[in-house]
Amino acid sequence: xxxxxxxxxxxxxxxxxxxxxxxxxxxxxxxxxxxxxxxxxxxxxxxxxxxxxxxxxxxxxxxxxxxxxxxxxxxxxxxxxxxxxxxxxxxxxxxxxxxxxxxxxxxxxxxxxxxxxxxxxxxxxxxxxxxxxxxxxxxxxxxxxxxxxxxxxxxxxxxxxxxxxxxxxxxxxxxxxxxxxx
Numbered sequence: 001x002x003x004x005x006x007x008x009x010x011x012x013x014x015x016x017x018x019x020x021x022x023x024x025x026x027x028x029x030x031x032x033x034x035x036x037x038x039x040x041x042x043x044x045x046x047x048x049x050x051x052x053x054x055x056x057x058x059x060x061x062x063x064x065x066x067x068x069x070x071x072x073x074x075x076x077x078x079x080x081x082x083x084x085x086x087x088x089x090x091x092x093x094x095x096x097x098x099x100x101x102x103x104x105x106x107x108x109x110x111x112x113x114x115x116x117x118x119x120x121x122x123x124x125x126x127x128x129x130x131x132x133x134x135x136x137x138x139x140x141x142x143x144x145x146x147x148x149x150x151x152x153x154x155x156x157x158x159x160x161x162x163x164x165x166x167x168x169x170x171x172x173x174x175x176x177x178x179x180x181x182x
Contacts, residue, residue, distance in 0.1 A: 050109040053162050057113070058106045061120050064155045065095040068127060071148040079140040087139075090130045094123050114168035117159050124156035 072091035076084045098120060105116030131149035135142060163169040 050113065050166065053166050054106060054109040054113055057117060057120070057159065057162050058103070060155065060158050061098050061103055061106055061116070064120070064124065064151065065098040067151050068094050068148065071144055071151075074144055075141045078144075084140065087134075090127070094127055097123050114163065114166060117163045117166070117168065121156055121159040121163065124152050124159060127152035128156060 068091045072087045075087050078084075102116045102119040102123065105112045105114075106120070128149060131145055131152055134145045135149065139145065160169070
């Protein structure tokens with residue numbers, strides 16, 4: 001039996017999800033139930049609900065850990081040996097940190113979630129470095145390594161975005177401009 005390539009998995013998943021989206025009934029709200037929100041200035045930042053951030057980041061955290069371990073396992077299966085066996089070291093370390101250190105604060109919808117988000121963002125940043133190094137060094141399976149790099153970039157973007165959405169990280173405020181005498 002021939003194994004499918006990762007691209008074939010992606011195409012097959014996209015086809016199945018497209019067909020399933022047509023089969024699942026969608027409930028649409030009636031126009032009487034829709035309420036309009038008051039106009040909000042596009043420059044104002046509203047903090048997101050901690051429950052929503054907790055749910056999303058907990059799932060992203062676990063997903064990133066599973067994908068990192070899956071990538072290392074796939075690379076080892078494709079080219080077994082000592083060189084690819086070493087790939088499990090950063091994968092296991094990242095999964096351990098994501099599940100044990102970053103995970104518990106993310107499960108609580110309170111202020112301590114910021115610590116978990118910071119740790120998860122740093123782990124994603126470290127994974128970006130590991131995957132970049134693996135792309136430069138003569139290692140096998142560069143296509144799956146590039147996929148891991150893309151997932152690490154997406155994880156970093158998501159975790160850092162949630163740091164901004166929760167208000168744990170903010171941009172410095174610019175001083176007001178002087179008024180002109182016109």
